Every structure is written in C-alpha cells, then in structure tokens.
Amino acid sequence: MSRxxxxxxxxxxxxxxxxxxxxxxxWNLENPFPPVNVFSEERIEDIHNNAxxxxxxxxxxxLLPEARKIYKQGGSLVxxxxxxxxxxxxxxxxxxxxxxxxFKLRAGARARDLEMKLGxxxxxxxxxxPHATDLKRGRRPSSLADYRELVMLTQYFDALHMVNPxxxxxxxxxxxxxxxxxxxxxxxSDKFPSAYARGSPQTMDSFEILKNFRxxxxxxxxxxxxxxxxxxxxxxxLLDIPMAQGIIDFSSYGQMTVVTPFCMMGAMAPxxxxxxxxxxxxxxxxGLALAQINNPGAPVCYGxxxxxxxxxxxxxxxxxxxxxxxxxxxxxxxxxxxxPWRCAAGSSxxxxxxxxxxxxxxxxxxxxxxxxxxxxxxxxxxEGGLTVSFEKLITDMExxxxxxxxxxxxxxxxxDLAMRALWEVQPGGHFFGCQHTMDRYQSAFYDPLIxxxxxxxxxxxxxxxxxxxxxxxxxxxxxxxxVPPEIDPDRKAEMEEFIAKRTAEGGxxxxx
Numbered sequence: 231m232s233r234x235x236x237x238x239x240x241x242x243x244x245x246x247x248x249x250x251x252x253x254x255x256x257w258n259l260e261n262p263f264p265p266v267n268v269f270s271e272e273r274i275e276d277i278h279n280n281a282x283x284x285x286x287x288x289x290x291x292x293l294l295p296e297a298r299k300i301y302k303q304g305g306s307l308v309x310x311x312x313x314x315x316x317x318x319x320x321x322x323x324x325x326x327x328x329x330x331x332x333f334k335l336r337a338g339a340r341a342r343d344l345e346m347k348l349g350x351x352x353x354x355x356x357x358x359x360p361h362a363t364d365l366k367r368g369r370r371p372s373s374l375a376d377y378r379e380l381v382m383l384t385q386y387f388d389a390l391h392m393v394n395p396x397x398x399x400x401x402x403x404x405x406x407x408x409x410x411x412x413x414x415x416x417x418x419s420d421k422f423p424s425a426y427a428r429g430s431p432q433t434m435d436s437f438e439i440l441k442n443f444r445x446x447x448x449x450x451x452x453x454x455x456x457x458x459x460x461x462x463x464x465x466x467x468l469l470d471i472p473m474a475q476g477i478i479d480f481s482s483y484g485q486m487t488v489v490t491p492f493c494m495m496g497a498m499a500p501x502x503x504x505x506x507x508x509x510x511x512x513x514x515x516x517g518l519a520l521a522q523i524n525n526p527g528a529p530v531c532y533g534x535x536x537x538x539x540x541x542x543x544x545x546x547x548x549x550x551x552x553x554x555x556x557x558x559x560x561x562x563x564x565x566x567x568x569x570p571w572r573c574a575a576g577s578s579x580x581x582x583x584x585x586x587x588x589x590x591x592x593x594x595x596x597x598x599x600x601x602x603x604x605x606x607x608x609x610x611x612x613e614g615g616l617t618v619s620f621e622k623l624i625t626d627m628e629x630x631x632x633x634x635x636x637x638x639x640x641x642x643x644x645x646d647l648a649m650r651a652l653w654e655v656q657p658g659g660h661f662f663g664c665q666h667t668m669d670r671y672q673s674a675f676y677d678p679l680i681x682x683x684x685x686x687x688x689x690x691x692x693x694x695x696x697x698x699x700x701x702x703x704x705x706x707x708x709x710x711x712x713v714p715p716e717i718d719p720d721r722k723a724e725m726e727e728f729i730a731k732r733t734a735e736g737g738x739x740x741x742x
Contacts, residue, residue, distance in 0.1 A: 249673035256389040256634040258344065259351040265565065265601035268558035269504070274566055277504055277559070281512035282319040289316040290467050290516045294474035297520055304523035315516075322515050325522035331568050333529045335392075335486065336456050338420035338444070338715065344391055346486070346531065346570040351637055352391040352604050353630050355384055356611030356618045357460075359397045363612075364620035365702045372397035372618070378414050380610070380618060382712045383705060385419040387627055389634045390609065392422045392458070397618050405737035408432045409439070409729045416443050417722065420715040425485070427459040427476025429741030435732060437483060442728070443721050451483065455529045458486035460572075460606075463513040465491050465498040472741050474520065481521035481528035488572045488604065489517030490533025494546055495556075497539045503555045506536045511563050518569075531604060532571035534560035537593075546614040548576035549589025554596040561600030573602035578614045582622040582698050586612055590622075591629055598633060624701035628679045635676050680704060 269277070289307075292298050292315045302308040304325075307316040332347030344352055362376040363369040370376075380396040393415045402410045408426045415423040416439070425436040441451040459480055461473045480487040491513040493499035499506035514532055521530050537553035539546055547553075557573050564571035575593040579586035590611070597605045607615070608630055610623030651666035661667050667674075680700050682689055689695075695703075732738070 248668065249670040252673040252677055254388075254631075254635065254638065254676075256631065256638070257341070257391070259634055259637040261349055261351045261598065261601060262637055263598060263601075265561055266558055266599040267562055268555045269562060273504070274559075274562045277508050277511060277563065278566060280508045281515065282322065284467070284508065284512035285317040285322065285516060286319060287316065288467065289314040290469055290513065291315075292469045292474060294469075294471045294478075297469065297474035297478060300478065300520060300524050304519070317516060317519055321523075322519055325519040325526075326515075326567055326569075328522045328526035329518060329530050329567075329569055330527060332570065333455065333486075335422045335458070336454050337422040338416070342391075342421050344422055346529070346603060348565060348568070348570055348601065348603060350570070350603055351598075353389055353608045353634075354392050354394050354604065354606045355380070355390055355396055355609040355623055356607045356615070357394040357396055359611070359613075359616055359618045360400065361613070361617040362397050362620070363617050364705070365698060366706070369617060371400045373401045374399035374410050374414070376618075377411065378418060379705075379709050380620070380623070381414050381418045382709050383620075383623055385421065385715070386708050386712070387631075389627065389630045390421075392424065392604075393419050394424045394460075394606070395426070396610070403737070405739045406733055408436055409732065409737070412436045412439050413725060413729060416440070416725070417717060418712075418714050423457050425457045425459055426740075427461060427480065428472050429738070430475055430479055431738030432740060433459075433476065433479045435738055437485075439725055439728060443725050445718075445721065453484060455484060455486040458488055458531075460533070461487055461489045461517055463489070463491045463517060465493045465513060466509055467513065469513075469516065469520075470742075473517075475741065477517055477520045478524050481525045481530070484525070484528055486529045486531060487517075487521050488531040488533050489514050489521070490535050490572055493536040495536065495538035495552060496541055497544065497546075499536065501538075501541075503536075503552055503559060506556060507534075507559045507563065510534050510536050510560070515567075530569065532564045532567060532569040533573075534564070534571065535574045535606075536560065537576065546578060548578050548614065549592040553593055557593070557596040557600045557602070561602065565601065570603035572604040572606060573597040573600060574606040574608075575611070576607050576615065577612050577622075579612050582612065582619050582625060582701075586619075586622055587625065590626055594629065594633070620705045621698045621701035624704050625680055625697050628681060631679055632676065 291313050298308050301315045305321050335344040337343050362372040376397050377399050384390045461476050464470050491510040493506045493510045495501050495506045499509050518530050521528050536556035537548050575590050577586045577589040609626035610618040612619050651664050654664045
C-alpha cells in the first residue's frame with residue numbers, strides 16, 4: 231500500500247533579500263563535543279594519588295616566606311631551612327571544596343562578560359612572546375606599538391574572548407611596562423583584561439588603575455573578578471617568589487588566578503605522558519591550595535600545559551601526539567577536581583607555513599576534545615612561544631571561527647528542513663535559483679575569513695596570493711580602520727594622571 235505524500239503547506243512569501251548579511255555570534259560558547267578520555271578512570275586515580283604522594287612526601291619548594299607561612303597556617307608541614315612545603319591530601323581536599331566550580335568574569339562591557347565553568351569555551355591569542363613578526367616589517371624584538379596593534383586585532387575578532395600579554399613591550403622599561411600594558415588593554419578593548427603578577431607593587435598599580443577606570447568601589451572590585459593572571463610554576467616542584475606573590479595578591483583581591491605548570495616531557499618533567507601529568511597535577515593543586523587557604527572561595531582556574539621536547543635537540547615541540555594525549559589527560563584531571571580549566575595550543579614552526587598550521591590545529595583540537603574552558607595560544611603563536619606572527623594570528627582565526635561555528639546552536643527552524651525547496655526543484659534540476667535558496671543565500675553558510683575558494687584562473691588573475699599574503703592585507707586593514715570602544719574621557723584622564731604620577735615616582739620594578 232503506497233503512502234500518501236505529505237501535503238505541501240503554502241505560506242505567504244516575504245520579499246527575497248537573501249537573508250541579509252550573516253551575523254554570527256561567537257560569544258559565550260558552549261563546547262558541544264563530549265570530552266574524550268585518553269586514560270581509564272583507574273589510571274586517572276593513580277595519577278591523582280601519585281600527585282598526592284608528590285605533595286605529601288616529596289614536597290614543593292616555595293621561595294616566598296609569606297607563602298610558606300600561609301601553607302603552614304593551613305596545616306602543611308614547612309621546613310624553613312630548605313623552604314620545602316609538604317601538603318597533606320586532606321588539605322588539598324578541603325581547599326578544592328572552597329574553590330568555586332563556576333563564576334562570571336566581568337569585562338569592560340556587560341555584553342562581553344564570560345561564564346567560567348566546565349563546558350564553556352573561550353579562546354585567547356598567543357601570549358608572552360619577546361618577538362613579533364610580519365611580512366612587512368620582519369622579525370624583531372616586540373614593542374609597545376606591536377602590542378597595541380595585536381590588542382586591536384584581539385578586539386576585532388569576536389571569537390577571541392580575553393585580552394592577554396601577547397608580546398612583551400621591550401621598548402618600555404620593566405618598571406613602567408605594566409602601566410603601558412594595562413592602559414592599552416583598557417583603551418583599545420572592552421574584553422576581559424589580564425594583569426601581570428610580577429610582584430605586589432606592579433599588581434597593586436594595575437588593580438588601582440583597573441578599579442578606577444571601571445568606576446568601582448574597593449568592595450565592588452573584590453566581589454567579582456575583573457581581571458586575571460597566569461601563574462606558571464617552575465617545574466619540577468618549585469614555586470618562585472613572583473608567582474607565589476601573584477597567587478596571594480590575586481586571591482586576596484578576588485581576581486582570577488590561573489595556575490599553570492609548564493611541563494616539557496624529557497626536560498622539566500618525566501619523559502612520559504602519565505609522569506608529566508602527575509607532576510603537573512601536583513604543582514597545580516599546590517598553587518590552587520595556596521589561593522584557597524589565603525582566601526577561601528577566590529576564583530581559580532586549573533591550568534595545564536604539557537608537551538614534549540625534541541630529544542635530538544632539546545627544543546620544545548608542539549602539536550605532537552604526546553601533547554594531544556597530555557591535553558586529553560589534563561581534561562580528565564580537571565573534571566576530577568571539578569574546576570574550569572586552562573589548556574593551550576602551540577607551534578614550534580619558525581614561519582607561518584603548513585607546519586605551523588598543522589601543529590596549531592592538532593593542539594587546538596586536542597584542547598577542544600579535552601573540554602578546555604580557557605584555550606590559550608590559539609592564534610599567532612610560533613617558535614614555541616618566542617614570537618607572535620601577525621599573519622598567523624589571522625590564518626589561525628579561520629580555524630577558531632570554524633570551531634566557534636560548530637559550538638553555536640544548530641538551527642531548529644522548520645524551514646531548515648527545506649521541504650518547500652524539495653517540492654520546488656524537479657528531478658535532475660538544481661537549487662541555485664529556488665526560492666528557499668534565494669531567501670537565504672547571503673546568510674546560509676560560513677563566509678571564509680582568509681581562505682580563497684576561487685578557481686585557479688580567478689586566483690591567478692587576482693595576483694596568486696597565498697594565505698599569508700592575504701592575511702597581511704587583512705591585518706593592515708583592520709589596524710588602519712580600527713575604532714576603539716567608547717570610554718569615559720574623565721576616567722581616561724584620571725588613569726593618565728595616575729600613571730604620570732607613578733612614573734615620576736619611579737614606577738614599580740618586578741620582583742625575583
């Protein structure tokens with residue numbers, strides 16, 4: 231018995247405008263992919279328990295006396311002569327109970343606020359590089375001008391969610407650099423900013439500038455995170471003075487602390503994924519414990535960044551199978567403790583070539599599959615972090631935007647089923663001119679950022695430009711046409727006055 235075909239519903243036709251320009255929303259992304267495990271649950275428990283042995287029996291060397299005092303107040307065993315701190319697993323367990331599993335990050339505009347919890351996804355560009363490079367000016371020690379342009383690019387792309395110290399402004403003295411960095415972030419971006427943790431004087435300067443620029447009272451500033459810092463332990467098992475002080479300062483004032491060991495397998499960590507994760511997990515938990523003992527409930531982010539070195543040269547390698555596995559394992563450990571967490575992509579390539587693209591994409595996807603909340607070094611990073619490339623930031627954004635598209639909700643409207651198109655187009659026909667296509671052709675599909683989908687002839691006529699050359703044109707246009715967010719001129723003037731006063735006083739030198 232044949233089935234009766236469904237009746238086609240006729241609806242009033244709206245004017246065909248092609249759907250209008252496409253307006254994707256890459257903010258407040260939710261990772262739709264189920265996390266992938268690389269280890270069994272039993273193996274993860276082994277790694278966690280071994281990390282507890284590292285903390286309880288081997289200990290962590292903590293160079294800052296104030297930090298050792300806080301650990302001792304929390305019940306840890308402290309040897310002042312050797313600066314070794316041994317943290318019992320019951321202390322770790324109690325501090326994890328006070329660490330918030332979710333919290334909101336307050337940006338310069340409420341529409342830019344971010345939710346930090348397992349399952350959300352934020353992208354950040356490459357950070358901390360001493361060099362910058364582009365096809366126009368070449369590789370060079372990075373400057374404040376480079377940093378300002380890179381912040382403009384960060385502000386321009388909605389799929390980049392926080393501002394970070396992309397490159398070091400080496401033309402600004404160390405005692406004044408933090409002023410230029412925080413001023414650049416606040417005047418050229420309304421996204422969630424970062425602040426250096428290089429000693430209390432610099433941190434307090436940055437807090438004061440940020441608090442006044444946002445128009446906050448002391449209580450309002452400390453009630454919610456308005457900035458963040460990255461804390462890198464010195465693997466193996468060393469927490470130095472500026473990093474320990476940074477944990478104390480940021481947790482004391484309720485700002486987000488991202489504790490991230492940097493464990494290179496075969497160099498600063500054992501030459502195995504499980505061994506490196508054991509060390510990384512122990513160091514991270516030690517930093518998180520310091521924050522929570524100092525100020526229970528302070529916003530913290532579990533951090534992990536492990537890859538391997540080239541055993542022939544000792545150089546760091548990224549995008550490797552070992553980094554992929556380490557990122558997946560770090561995700562399992564982060565879910566084990568129940569905290570939002572930071573992971574990272576990366577590339578060891580020296581230029582923006584296919585090696586750079588492959589390494590970044592492999593490490594990027596490992597972070598996505600691991601369920602990373604905060605994904606650092608996702609765009610622009612080359613030379614193992616020594617350089618940020620302007621062109622690579624642009625070409626990497628193509629991948630980040632595609633991933634963001636995959637993290638956006640799938641359309642659920644009835645017309646997406648396209649039954650009217652299927653009724654309209656006859657067998658052997660095409661859908662180019664049907665009404666369903668005409669109604670949505672402008673907004674139906676992702677519009678490439680830098681990819682060239684033209685045929686060989688058209689590409690040749692346009693000058694045979696490769697992706698890096700097209701990226702050069704794009705970033706120059708973005709910088710040339712950049713419009714900063716609106717800011718209060720009185721608060722800007724107040725910030726400039728504060729910076730001028732502190733500069734005249736000698737600024738604030740980093741501690742070591």
